[in-house]
Amino acid sequence: MDNKYENFINRELSWLEFNKRVLEEAADTTNPLLERLKFLSIVNSNLDEFFMIRVASLIEQVQANFNKVDFAGLSSSEQVKKITEKVHKMVYEQYDIYKNLKSELKNEHIVILKPGDVSDDQREFINVYFHSKIYPVLTPMVVDNSRPFPLILNKSLNIALFIDGKEEEENIFATVQVPSVLGRIVELPKYNDDKCFILLEDIIKMHINDIFIGHNIKAMGCYRITRNADLSIDEEGAEDLLEAIQQSVKNRKWGEAIRIEIEHDMDDRLIELLNEELEASFGEIYDIKGPIDITFLSKLGSIEGYDNLKYPNFNSVPVPEFIVQENIFDAISKNDILVHHPYQTFQCVVDLVKMAARDPKVLAIKQTLYRVSGNSPIVKALMEAAENGKQVTVLVELKARFDEENNIIWARRLEKAGCHVIYGLVGLKTHGKILLIVRNEDDGIKRYVHMGTGNYNDVTANFYTDIGLFTSNPYVGEDASSLFNMLSGYSMINEMNKLYIAPSGLRKKFISLIKREEDNAKCGKKANIIAKINSLVDKQIIEALYDASKAGVKIQLIVRGICCLRPGLKGVSENITVISIVGRFLEHSRIFYFYNDSNEEIYLSSADWMNRNLDRRVEILFPIEDEENKHRIKQFLNVYLSDNVKARILNSDGTYSRVTCNDGDEMINSQEYFSKKAIKQVKKAKKQENQQKFTPVTSFKI
Structure with missing residues (x-):
């Protein structure tokens, strides 16, 4: 390899090393058992996104005969080859760990059953559950001369089958999507003090003859495909960016097949047919020795009780400066306040926006939003502020990958509430986190600013480590105003006082x-x-x-x-x-x-x-x-x-x-x-607060 390439590590291979570190946490017995399930689930969801975006992009380059090497000296085809080798090994290790975790769960009386393991009582429960909950939402699809191969949804779990036809040797292909609207893991009645679960696809398999009545099932197995989900948007040519992104999100479901996961020991003829019909010319097939898509483990890791198998309860603590000074604006005026999440609560950021929405002295609120939660209290406070007559400007970044739909919903609601909504800039994602509050005080207009390293997301703030800064520094306030003027109009940013953009x-x-x-x-x-x-x-x-x-x-x-x-x-x-x-x-x-x-x-x-x-x-x-x-x-x-x-x-x-x-x-x-x-x-701050409250008065004037 050329010397100039030896100094660099390939980006994709480095990312796989990161996912391997997450996998190590799943195997680490010093972590609580149910938390290890969550790490294993994260490995799976990480790989999904990696294939949908990074591997998909590389495959597009290969198809376009793009032969330029990256700074580590690897061409697109070489990267795909190395990725494939490493991911096959990673998946093998992943399911090896899953097998061990299942054994450890059993020792704790938590059992994931296979169809052959259920008791008579459990089988009766399953039968009722299937006919009352599952059967009504199933749509079996048969492929023949009049019915073409159906479009298989990205990341959906499906069951592929061969059923017998009119001729003795005839095999008819059929597929059944495991409904994502139902919980993947179903709790069963206890057996011998074991808390028992079974997977949705196994219940469907147990009743497959109730779906294809009058037919013999010749072969059956689960499969799942991962499609190219990288959005391609012509921002310059789009008359309505919001509508363009909505359409691209819909298209994401039907991109080219990049990866096919199949159940171990699936019939070779089924595999061949799936590979041909899904047109996965570059799609690698992964033989899965266990349940396909183990993201359900995150749900299992959150089951109630079993506190001894989880991390100790963690509650973010209040920010000391806001304990001593109840009025947030007074506290920020006194000193710049640094907040370390999730150790210190994100609620102080939410409280600031809420207080600003209701404070008659506040004239304007301006904020960037990149990823917000599905039930965001910050967005609700911004809507309330607009309804209270404040000037509210919100930049909602519609191009935040995999949060587009959520952000579109909030953008619509903010507009209806009377906020000025900006949908980001052409060709650029707005990833900076900044909140500006303009307040009319006794000594004139004053600006309060919050900036941070993380999103204004009250949910992820509980498990992402981030740092935020509250300040009333006038130079920072002036820079914040300049930044929002640039985002909302065509104003150019000249030399700034404190910020770099x-x-x-x-x-x-x-x-x-x-x-x-x-x-x-x-x-x-x-x-x-x-x-x-x-x-x-x-x-x-x-x-x-x-x-x-x-x-x-x-x-x-x-x-x-x-x-x-x-x-x-x-x-x-x-x-x-x-x-x-x-x-x-x-x-x-x-x-x-x-x-x-x-x-x-x-x-x-x-x-x-x-x-x-x-x-x-x-x-x-x-x-x-x-x-x-x-x-x-x-x-x-x-x-x-x-x-x-x-x-x-x-x-x-x-x-x-x-x-x-x-x-x-x-x-x-x-x-x-x-x-x-x-x-x-916090203990120190509360002690100081109590001392202030109970300081004796030694002299007074009438």
């Missing part, structure tokens, strides 16, 4: 910050960079880090997912270390630290070091300037870098190894540490 100046800023550390190192000064991000893919950023490493800059990277940089290469990246933390919560915050010749600078951002974030999205980088907040973030980084429980180290060959923990070393799980630290901060 992609795609206009963010790449340049990052490169200059890295280069400054390089220059300091060349002058013999101490130089250090720490970055915590989700993904590192951008070639220019990686090369800048390599140059800094060669100059002697100590670079510590905390990269949860994809990392295309190779650490530890002699003469290239000897001064770079990379760790990845995969645990109970999804690491999502983006933090950037630069030593800057002892004048330390710290930034938070919505952006990762990926070319899409720096060149094709509206992103925000903002500084942390309050010394106490800077100190807190430095502590965060130190704890992450000290993690020896959930951290893995990236090796030069692209694989990961667990951090070795020597005998006598203190065990540090960064996520557990932050949970305990947040509780201590």
